[in-house]
Amino acid sequence: MNTKTIRDMRRARLAGLAALLGASLGMMTGAAHAQDPQTLRFGVEASYPPFESKAPSGQLQGFDIDIGNAVCQRMQVKCVWVENSFDGLIAALEARKFDVINSAMNITDKRRQQIDFTPAVYVMPIQMVAKRGAGLQPTPASLKGKQIGVLQGSTQEDYVRKHWASQGVSIVTYENQDQIFADLAAGRLDAAVQEVQTATDGFLSKPQGKGFDFAGAPLRDPTTLGEGTGFGLRKNDAALRAKVVAALDSLRQDGTLAKLSMKYFGRDIVAK
CATH class of the missing domain: 3.40.190.10 (Periplasmic binding protein-like II)
Structure with missing residues (x-):
């Protein structure tokens, strides 16, 4: 076996190792960006009381916050709240900074071109x-x-x-x-x-x-102005959307949403 053949064999072996390493890194990166099934990340712009705002302590509060926490409880996952400017919520959702927009966002045809929505949760003039x-x-x-x-x-x-x-x-x-x-x-x-x-x-x-x-x-x-307010999700997250919709339906049927509405507004604004 001559020197050139040995060099060629070494190059081929190194190329194979590099390809294997690249594939492994790709799998690790994909796993890192995959949604944690034990966590639900909500995107919110917290300066819109009484829907979402910050208490003097810095803790998030409001109608949407309570609904989101109730959804997480029904889904048996941990709620994580990610703050973002309102006009950047859709772009941040698509960039996977969070999983669901929960920030008093009205459902419109214009927004539906980019993302999916749950059915309307409530309607506010x-x-x-x-x-x-x-x-x-x-x-x-x-x-x-x-x-x-x-x-x-x-x-x-x-x-x-x-x-x-x-x-x-x-x-x-x-x-x-x-x-x-x-x-x-x-x-x-x-x-x-x-x-x-x-x-x-x-x-x-x-x-x-x-x-x-x-x-x-x-x-x-x-x-x-849309047809009410709902949660926004990425178009390819059909499975997550189904789980969130099921949780919201459960909260609507047992009266939880109506009770939260009465707490904040003194009337029932929940979409029927």
Whole structure:
């Protein structure tokens, strides 16, 4: 056997070892990114009371948080909460930073193009808030030249851009709801559009909301505002979706969801 043949045999052996090592690493990487069957990771943007917010202690609290914890209990898994900006929730879900979006996200056709949803868990009206006595109404004619605040990436943003932005209404987007309320109270905004309970609990019932009120009737447009709020999941996670839906159905049937709704809102907003 000559020297060249020996070298060729060594190269072939090394190439085989490299391929085997690469395959092993690939399997390990895949396992590392696989969902832990004992854990359910929820993505949340925690500045939207009473749905999700932080207590002074830093602990997450709210209607969606309680529902999520109840789902984990029914599924017999550990809940892990991953905080993320609202407008980045879908991208973070697809990047596998968490398994389920649970953050007051309305179900719309636009979002369904990217992700799947559970059936609606609850339905909450969307309404505009403005200074009491300002005479503003949620119409392009009334709001022309005004500054309207909305949460970035929300269905509210889709609505106001579709119906108002092209008719002289200035739309200002924010990364979280607290910033909207701060600018509204400071006079940097003329009005803000958000879910009714969020406006009530996060602004109107607080000292900074004194002198403000709902302006006009709730907004309506199923295309942009959706058909209720549900959990968002990746399109290829059918098995996980089935488990989450089964847990939600169980919580609906035994009255747990209705009890949580009464706790936070004094009425039943659970989707039937």
